[in-house]
Amino acid sequence: MSGxxxxxxxxxxxxxxLLFEPVSTLCGHxxxxxxxxxxxxxxxxxxxxxxxxxxxxxxxxxSSKHLKANSIxxxxxxxxxxxxxxxxxxxxxxxxKNIIKKRLIIGNRHQxxxxxxxxxxxxxxxxxxxxxxxxxDVGQFIKQIIVNLHPTFVPSxxxxxxxxxxxxxxxxxxxxxxxxxxxxxxWNKSDLVTNWFLSFSDADTQKxxxxxxxxxxxxxxxxxxx
Ligand SMILES: [Zn+2]
Ligand SMILES: [Zn+2]
Numbered sequence: 001m002s003g004x005x006x007x008x009x010x011x012x013x014x015x016x017x018l019l020f021e022p023v024s025t026l027c028g029h030x031x032x033x034x035x036x037x038x039x040x041x042x043x044x045x046x047x048x049x050x051x052x053x054x055x056x057x058x059x060x061x062x063s064s065k066h067l068k069a070n071s072i073x074x075x076x077x078x079x080x081x082x083x084x085x086x087x088x089x090x091x092x093x094x095x096x097k098n099i100i101k102k103r104l105i106i107g108n109r110h111q112x113x114x115x116x117x118x119x120x121x122x123x124x125x126x127x128x129x130x131x132x133x134x135x136x137d138v139g140q141f142i143k144q145i146i147v148n149l150h151p152t153f154v155p156s157x158x159x160x161x162x163x164x165x166x167x168x169x170x171x172x173x174x175x176x177x178x179x180x181x182x183x184x185x186x187w188n189k190s191d192l193v194t195n196w197f198l199s200f201s202d203a204d205t206q207k208x209x210x211x212x213x214x215x216x217x218x219x220x221x222x223x224x225x226x
Contacts, residue, residue, distance in 0.1 A: 013051055018081055020088035021069035027054035033069050034092050041214055098215040103131035106196045107206025120172050122200055128165040135164040143182045150175040174198040187213050
């Protein structure tokens with residue numbers, strides 16, 4: 001009966017354990033929610049189903065908090081494999097602690113220094129930081145940031161290699177700043193290439209991006225970084 005079908009589908013193709021918080025992709029394959037989240041995080045460019053290789057790139061644009069377990073399967077498994085499901089729950093909770101979510105803030109401050117018909121001078125400070133974090137903590141994640149300014153600046157490329165990640169310049173106009181954010185190797189994360197369009201409004205202007213870091217779970221020593 002249904003138990004047989006359950007047995008043949010009970011294990012996650014990624015971790016090979018009992019599916020916990022099962023979630024299905026559009027190709028119809030089912031994984032643990034955490035396994036799928038990690039799979040998305042560690043696939044930098046192309047994202048293909050590990051079973052059928054169907055394109056799952058759409059998941060890149062889905063914030064992982066929008067992925068939800070299938071509640072029918074979740075309750076079915078919880079009933080059918082009471083003890084094992086409990087164990088999987090505590091395992092998953094522990095593993096989840098290794099996922100660190102940060103909100104990256106990119107923006108600029110601005111001050112009008114002088115104004116006349118020919119020559120208006122603005123002082124601006126670009127900043128890249130994590131919401132609610134001390135600047136020194138940011139340095140545990142971000143190794144360096146390559147900032148490309150308008151070519152009229154000399155030099156136009158600046159490397160910020162330690163926190164606080166800020167850059168102050170004086171100029172006369174707004175322009176698009178391109179940024180390449182490099183993370184420390186232990187996070188196993190590709191560079192984040194983004195941009196910031198300078199703003200000369202009175203208030204600070206900024207944008208926010210959610211970034212997830214996967215703490216290394218191998219048996220090396222740096223498990224107590226945070
Ligand atoms: Zn799994
Ligand atoms: Zn598939």
